[in-house]
Structure formats: C-alpha cells, structure tokens
Amino acid sequence: MKLLIRNGFVFDPQNGIDGEKMDIAIQDGRIVESVNPSEAVTIDASNMIVMPGGVDLHSHIAGAKVNAGRLLRPEDHYKDVEIKTSITRSGVGHSIPSTFTTGYRYARMGYTTVFEPATAPLKTLHTHEELNDIPILDKACFPLFGNNWIVMEYLKENRVEECAAYIAWMLNAVKGYAIKIVNPGGVEAWGWGKGIKSLDDQVPYFEITPREIIRGLCKVNKLLNLPHPIHVHCNNLGKPGNYRTTIETMDCISDLATDDKPIIHVTHVQFTGYGGVDWASLASGADKIAKYVNAHRHVTLDLGQIIFTDTTTMTADGPFQYQLYLLTGNKWINSDVEAETGAGVVPMRYRRNNYVHAVMWAIGLELALLVKDPWRVFMTTDHPNGGPFTAYPRVISWLMSREVRRKILAKVPRLARVRTNLSAIDREYTFYEIAIVTRAGTAKILGLKNKGHLGIGADADIAIYNINPNEVDPSKDYKKVRRAFRNAAYTIKDGEIIAKDGEIIKVPNGRTYWSKPEVRADLMDAMKAILVKKFEDYYTVKLENYYIPERCLVQSNPINVKASL
Amino acid sequence: MAEVKLTLKVSLHVPLDVSVISPDNFVGKSLEEIRSLNVWEGNRKARLDGFFEVEGETASSVENLTILLRGNGSKFRKLGRGMSNGKILVEGSAGLYLGEEMSGGTISVNGEVGSWCGTRMKGGLIEVKGNAGDYVGASYRGSTEGMKGGVIIIHGSAGNEVGAWMQNGLIKIFGDVGQFAGIHLQNGTIYILGNSEGRVGAQMKNGKIIVLGSVPAILPSFSFEEIRDKVKAGEEKVAGPFYVFSGDIVENGDGRLFISRKNNLHLKFFEKL
Numbered sequence: 001m002k003l004l005i006r007n008g009f010v011f012d013p014q015n016g017i018d019g020e021k022m023d024i025a026i027q028d029g030r031i032v033e034s035v036n037p038s039e040a041v042t043i044d045a046s047n048m049i050v051m052p053g054g055v056d057l058h059s060h061i062a063g064a065k066v067n068a069g070r071l072l073r074p075e076d077h078y079k080d081v082e083i084k085t086s087i088t089r090s091g092v093g094h095s096i097p098s099t100f101t102t103g104y105r106y107a108r109m110g111y112t113t114v115f116e117p118a119t120a121p122l123k124t125l126h127t128h129e130e131l132n133d134i135p136i137l138d139k140a141c142f143p144l145f146g147n148n149w150i151v152m153e154y155l156k157e158n159r160v161e162e163c164a165a166y167i168a169w170m171l172n173a174v175k176g177y178a179i180k181i182v183n184p185g186g187v188e189a190w191g192w193g194k195g196i197k198s199l200d201d202q203v204p205y206f207e208i209t210p211r212e213i214i215r216g217l218c219k220v221n222k223l224l225n226l227p228h229p230i231h232v233h234c235n236n237l238g239k240p241g242n243y244r245t246t247i248e249t250m251d252c253i254s255d256l257a258t259d260d261k262p263i264i265h266v267t268h269v270q271f272t273g274y275g276g277v278d279w280a281s282l283a284s285g286a287d288k289i290a291k292y293v294n295a296h297r298h299v300t301l302d303l304g305q306i307i308f309t310d311t312t313t314m315t316a317d318g319p320f321q322y323q324l325y326l327l328t329g330n331k332w333i334n335s336d337v338e339a340e341t342g343a344g345v346v347p348m349r350y351r352r353n354n355y356v357h358a359v360m361w362a363i364g365l366e367l368a369l370l371v372k373d374p375w376r377v378f379m380t381t382d383h384p385n386g387g388p389f390t391a392y393p394r395v396i397s398w399l400m401s402r403e404v405r406r407k408i409l410a411k412v413p414r415l416a417r418v419r420t421n422l423s424a425i426d427r428e429y430t431f432y433e434i435a436i437v438t439r440a441g442t443a444k445i446l447g448l449k450n451k452g453h454l455g456i457g458a459d460a461d462i463a464i465y466n467i468n469p470n471e472v473d474p475s476k477d478y479k480k481v482r483r484a485f486r487n488a489a490y491t492i493k494d495g496e497i498i499a500k501d502g503e504i505i506k507v508p509n510g511r512t513y514w515s516k517p518e519v520r521a522d523l524m525d526a527m528k529a530i531l532v533k534k535f536e537d538y539y540t541v542k543l544e545n546y547y548i549p550e551r552c553l554v555q556s557n558p559i560n561v562k563a564s565l
Numbered sequence: 566m567a568e569v570k571l572t573l574k575v576s577l578h579v580p581l582d583v584s585v586i587s588p589d590n591f592v593g594k595s596l597e598e599i600r601s602l603n604v605w606e607g608n609r610k611a612r613l614d615g616f617f618e619v620e621g622e623t624a625s626s627v628e629n630l631t632i633l634l635r636g637n638g639s640k641f642r643k644l645g646r647g648m649s650n651g652k653i654l655v656e657g658s659a660g661l662y663l664g665e666e667m668s669g670g671t672i673s674v675n676g677e678v679g680s681w682c683g684t685r686m687k688g689g690l691i692e693v694k695g696n697a698g699d700y701v702g703a704s705y706r707g708s709t710e711g712m713k714g715g716v717i718i719i720h721g722s723a724g725n726e727v728g729a730w731m732q733n734g735l736i737k738i739f740g741d742v743g744q745f746a747g748i749h750l751q752n753g754t755i756y757i758l759g760n761s762e763g764r765v766g767a768q769m770k771n772g773k774i775i776v777l778g779s780v781p782a783i784l785p786s787f788s789f790e791e792i793r794d795k796v797k798a799g800e801e802k803v804a805g806p807f808y809v810f811s812g813d814i815v816e817n818g819d820g821r822l823f824i825s826r827k828n829n830l831h832l833k834f835f836e837k838l
Contacts, residue, residue: 075705075708
C-alpha cells in the first residue's frame with residue numbers, strides 16, 4: 001500500500017526537522033523518497049503536526065503482576081468501559097486496562113511502540129501471551145536480573161563473562177529485550193528479613209552489594225552489546241532522602257563509560273528523587289539529580305510523573321510495595337518468584353491536596369524541565385504506578401505550559417510549593433522537544449533503528465495530530481494541545497492507517513522484539529553445564545520447561561547482536 | 566403531583582437494565598419520548614415500550630414527579646440509578662442494584678429486592694417492604710467507598726455484608742441479617758432489629774452497629790466497654806440495655822457494637838470482665 005501525507009508540519013528530531021512543511025511518502029510499510037500521488041492514498045495534513053509514532057520505553061502493560069492488579073481491582077474497571085465495535089473488542093480498566101484496550105488506547109494517542117519494563121523470567125510466558133493479545137503495538141519486555149540468584153553468584157565470584165553468557169542464554173530463553181534491575185539485592189535481602197539501605201549493604205547469604213550487582217550487569221550489558229543500556233529502578237525507592245542513592249547509583253558506573261553513549265537508564269526517577277529525611281520534611285531532590293545528569297553523559301532518565309488520580313502501583317520491588325501497603329492501609333498483593341525476583345501491587349490514589357503527593361507531582365516535572373538535554377530525559381508515568389498512560393496528553397501540556405503548571409501549583413498545599421522549585425522554572429517544552437521525549441529519544445535509547453524518526457527506510461509508524469503549531473500557542477492554549485494529543489487525527493502503523501480521530505479502524509498484530517546475543521560456543525557450553533546443576537538445585541521447574549519457543553510469539557522479531565565474547 | 570405509570574407487560578427471562586427509569590431521566594419528556602428510551606435486555610438494546618405500558622402525565626420539575634412501576638421486576642437491574650429527586654414506587658419486586666449511586670429522592674418497594682440495594686448511595690431514602698439480598702448499602706466489589714449518606718429501611722430480612730465499607734448514613738433492618746453485617750464499616754449507623762448470623766462489625770473502623778436480636782458471638786478483636794441503657798440510631802432513641810463493644814482492634818478501629826443484653830444471655834460473662 002502507498003500513502004502520501006501532504007503538507008504537514010513535520011517534527012522529526014532524529015533528522016533535525018523542526019516543524020518544516022513537507023510531504024512524507026510511504027510504501028510497503030516503510031518511508032520512501034517519493035510515491036506516485038495518483039497511486040497513493042493521500043492524507044491532507046495541512047495545519048497538522050506530523051511526528052513519528054510514539055515510543056514508550058517504560059509502561060507496565062503485560063505480565064503476571066499486571067494481571068494480578070486486574071484481579072485485585074474490580075473497582076478499577078466498572079467506570080471505564082470500552083464498548084466493542086465491528087473490529088475492536090470490548091474491554092475495561094482505568095489504570096490497568098485489559099490487553100486489547102491497552103492497544104487501542106495507545107494507538108489512539110499516536111503511540112505505536114510500547115515496552116513492558118519488568119517481567120520475572122519464570123513468568124515471561126504469561127507476559128508474552130498478554131503482549132500477543134495487545135493489538136497494533138510493537139512491543140518487547142525486559143526480564144529482571146537484579147535479584148537473580150545465579151547472577152548474584154556469578155558476580156560475587158567476579159565471573160562476568162560467564163554471567164554474560166547466562167544472561168545471553170536467558171534473553172534467548174525467555175525472549176527478553178534488555179536487562180532490567182529492580183532494587184538490586186534489596187528484594188532478595190527482604191526475602192531474608194533484612195533490608196538494603198545503601199549501595200554498600202550486603203545481601204544476606206549472597207554476600208554481594210547492590211553496587212557490585214549494578215556494575216557487574218553494566219559490564220555484562222557492554223559485553224553483550226545489547227541495544228538498550230541497563231534499565232535500573234534504584235534502591236530505596238519511595239523513601240525520603242533517596243536522591244542520594246539515585247546519584248550514587250548513576251555514579252557507581254561512571255568509570256565504565258567509554259564513549260558518549262549512555263550506559264545506564266535510570267527509570268521513574270520521580271520516585272527516587274526525594275530530598276528531606278522523613279515524610280514531614282519531604283522536599284524535591286530533582287535539582288541535584290538534574291545537575292548530575294547535566295554534567296554526565298552516561299545517564300538517561302525517565303520521569304515516572306504522577307497524575308492526581310486513582311491508580312494501581314505495581315513493581316517488582318516487593319519491599320517498597322510492602323512499605324506502601326503499611327502507609328496506605330490499602331489491599332496488597334505480594335509475590336516471590338523463587339530464585340529470581342519479587343513483586344507487589346497496591347492501589348493508590350494521588351490527591352492534589354496531599355502535600356506529599358503534590359511534592360511528588362512537582363518533582364517529576366522539575367526533572368523534565370531541569371535536565372537540559374531532552375535526548376536524555378523521557379516522558380513516562382511509569383504506567384500505572386504514577387498514573388495511567390492515558391494521562392500522557394496532560395503531562396505533555398504541563399511540560400509545554402508554565403501557565404497550567406502555575407494554576408495547579410496554586411491549588412496544592414503551600415508546603416508543597418515551598419519544598420519544590422517548580423514555581424521558579426520558566427522553561428516550556430516546544431513541539432520539537434516533545435517529539436524527542438516521547439518518541440525520538442526513547443527510540444534511540446532503546447536502540448530501535450527504524451523507529452522514532454521519519455527518515456528514508458524507517459518503519460512507517462506515524463502520528464498526525466490536529467494542531468497547527470503556527471497558530472496555537474501551547475503555553476496559553478494548553479487545552480487544545482491536550483485535546484490534540486488525546487486523539488491523534490491519524491495513527492499510521494507500518495504504512496496502514498490504524499486510527500482516525502480517536503476511532504480504531506484497523507487492528508493488525510504488532511511485533512515482539514527480543515535480543516538474541518551471539519556468544520562464543522565454548523563459553524556458552526561451559527555456562528550451560530553449570531546451569532543444569534543450578535537449575536536442579538534452585539528451581540521448581542525443569543530447565544527443559546523453562547525455554548519459551550519462538551512459536552509462542554505471534555510476530556517474533558529477534559534482534560541479532562554480536563557479543564564481544 | 567404528576568405520576569407516570571409503567572406496567573410490565575411481558576415476563577422477563579434475562580436481566581433488564583432499567584437504569585434509565587428515574588425521575589431525572591423522565592422529567593420534561595413527553596410520554597412518547599419516554600416510550601422511546603433505551604433499555605438493555607441482556608446484551609440487546611430495546612425500547613422501553615417493548616416491555617412497559619406507559620401512561621399518566623409527566624412533570625416539568627423532578628421533585629413533583631412520581632414513577633409507579635407495576636409487575637414482577639425481579640429481573641430488573643439498576644432501577645433509579647443515580648436519581649437525585651422525585652419518587653419511584655414499585656408494586657412488586659425490584660431486582661438488583663436498586664437505587665445505585667442515588668443522591669436524593671425516594672424509592673419505595675412493596676416486594677423484595679435483590680443484592681446491592683442502595684450500593685454507593687449518597688442521599689435519599691430507600692424503603693423496602695419485603696426482604697433484601699446481600700450487600701445492602703455496600704461498596705462496589707473491591708472498592709473502599711460504600712454508602713455515603715441517606716437512609717435505607719428494609720422491613721424484611723437482609724443477606725450478608727450489610728453496609729460493607731459504608732461511610733455515612735443509616736441502614737435500618739427490621740428482620741434478620743446474614744453474616745458480616747457492617748464489615749469494614751467506616752462510619753454511619755446500622756440498626757438491626759432482628760438476629761444476626763454473626764461476625765458483626767468485622768474490620769470496622771468507626772460508626773455503630775445496633776443489634777436488638779441475638780448474635781452467636783462477638784469477634785475476639787472487639788473489647789467489652791460497658792452496659793448502656795439506650796442508644797441513638799439516627800434520630801430515633803432505642804431502649805436497651807446493651808452490651809457495648811469497641812473495635813475492630815485488628816484495624817485500629819474505634820467503632821461501637823451495641824448488642825441487646827436481653828436476647829444475648831450467652832454474652833453475660835463479659836459483665837464479669
């Protein structure tokens with residue numbers, strides 16, 4: 001199929017195009033130089049913005065804990081119902097929408113690629129089954145390694161190469177994309193009734209520190225040449241004063257950075273950017289984190305912006321979820337995934353008149369506005385932890401308009417205004433920068449070469465928003481911005497029009513990406529010989545049953561990487 | 566007072582969502598417009614007059630409007646949902662979710678009602694002459710927001726979990742109740758004239774539960790406070806004497822149970838404590 005998008009204001013930051021009026025030609029799902037207008041379907045995009053399809057690098061959309069959240073929260077579903085049409089399925093869910101609904105809602109906002117950032121390897125078959133059900137989107141999942149027994153044993157003995165071989169095997173076995181680290185060592189320590197408070201606390205029995213785990217896995221990541229750097233959820237998440245831990249985490253691998261490339265992605269930094277010593281003295285630590293990030297090229301961040309709404313928190317950070325349960329008194333699910341990780345789910349309502357929540361809200365925005373380079377800070381709500389992804393248009397409007405930020409700040413408790421710096425920040429994002437933090441930058445850090453830009457040969461994943469950047473001043477007309485980003489005028493996926501003005505018109509399957517690192521055979525064999533024994537000792541399942549065959553993925557898209565091993 | 570009469574003319578085999586039948590929806594509409602309103606029979610959309618004879622006269626203000634329903638409505642769902650004023654009189658049964666989220670006005674039912682009567686109600690009055698099912702004035706499944714205000718009066722008996730997560734208002738039940746009356750009670754009053762099947766006030770945080778009949782036992786997470794002669798249930802003074810318990814300690818709660826002394830001789834040992 002041929003498609004021609006005419007006269008749109010194109011924002012394509014990877015190719016340096018900033019609102020230029022131009023045509024985009026598409027053929028066979030790719031962007032091409034030109035097509036014959038008489039043969040192509042033409043979309044008149046004059047007075048509209050044309051951007052690459054949105055790329056979300058951190059959104060909990062599938063897997064065991066997401067489903068546990070759905071089961072835990074019937075009350076999340078009944079008010080938010082998606083009615084079936086002739087081509088779409090019905091669904092429910094405000095903060096944890098059902099799989100099909102997730103796909104439709106992302107597509108309506110112009111998103112075409114979404115990555116599930118935490119899956120226990122043992123439960124990843126479930127994750128893939130849900131990912132398979134999510135229509136339209138291209139997706140992938142990050143297996144958890146930060147509390148994995150075998151990883152910790154390797155790293156304790158400083159056998160980084162064998163650890164790399166093990167992780168290569170694991171990514172291949174469960175069809176994972178990158179290395180996710182959640183509260184390194186902390187979840188395991190909690191399992192032994194202990195806690196990790198700093199990077200140098202030892203995990204009981206394993207006698208390894210979070211610092212060693214992060215450094216080890218960062219080295220592994222480099223050895224394997226994975227497309228995405230290590231994806232880290234820091235220790236001490238959700239505790240006042242934790243910005244120090246976050247900076248220490250970023251700094252503990254700074255010596256491993258060799259070139260300009262980021263080697264660590266610190267995720268949902270809002271939850272790990274708190275100053276103060278307790279809840280009563282909670283303050284923003286965003287300025288310190290931003291200062292560090294501005295001075296160091298090896299780090300990227302994403303926000304984990306909170307939204308004042310009712311949502312569901314779910315992380316692999318069991319101890320944090322337990323703290324949250326104690327704090328809120330809400331219902332709670334906890335899980336321990338044998339030798340791999342833990343998890344927890346707690347419903348949460350963020351309230352504007354609660355000063356702690358208001359401070360959290362301000363920290364997220366401060367981070368986005370204080371980090372100078374938009375290529376290294378990305379917009380997420382850590383869906384659904386900070387708020388559902390459907391709130392992205394609101395976050396975009398907050399980033400683009402000082403006025404709306406001031407309006408909200410005027411309504412939050414005074415203490416929250418005093419303890420944060422948001423009111424003093426004048427920066428407003430441009431559409432160009434929004435395109436970076438929502439698609440171009442995220443695609444780049446995920447290592448997706450054909451996504452996040454509109455250059456020749458790129459996947460024809462395109463979002464067209466009905467807003468004229470020359471006429472609308474996003475600083476004043478933030479409501480128009482919100483409306484435009486809520487329902488894309490057109491969402492195009494692989495060269496086909498998927499959604500038009502908020503209506504889904506086509507429901508294709510998306511790809512599932514996974515990394516397939518190629519490791520030296522002798523190293524792999526040596527590792528496997530040991531692995532068989534370890535599996536016998538540690539797991540309740542057999543090694544033979546652990547491997548997820550490629551046929552379990554509806555549209556498998558392995559990314560071959562040559563490891564330096 | 567204007568009255569719209571709806572007479573059920575078919576016998577129902579699948580649930581009929583009648584949430585559109587409320588004074589707020591009928592006000593200012595002609596009879597013809599009312600007849601053409603949509604109801605859902607199972608998963609099929611249909612017109613109101615496919616099920617009801619519609620007669621009478623409509624009013625221009627909601628407080629003057631009365632809706633009279635005749636027929637066996639045990640398959641009804643969500644009658645009077647979200648109504649804010651006016652009156653619904655049901656001569657017969659009224660099914661599940663009666664008066665869900667209503668904020669004002671009156672619903673009066675001659676027959677029985679199913680479960681979830683007055684769930685998440687905010688104000689107004691529901692009066693049921695017959696029995697009620699489970700979850701009278703409760704929250705939605707999983708939610709922590711139960712009835713927030715208003716009055717529910719059941720002249721018959723009610724099922725389990727009366728007033729679960731109730732936050733305010735009054736539930737008065739003349740008959741017996743099932744288990745877990747007032748579970749997770751946050752505030753408000755539950756007044757039971759009959760017997761309880763037990764586990765009254767489990768996990769309650771605040772509010773009061775009065776039982777004039779017998780209870781099999783008091784949960785161990787309640788502590789005996791005193792014997793009181795009378796207690797107030799809304800405006801009404803109820804004569805005792807009552808054993809007063811406070812709890813639920815498991816939830817750090819400060820709720821009160823008032824259990825009739827006369828009908829619960831087996832609780833006498835508390836007096837020695």
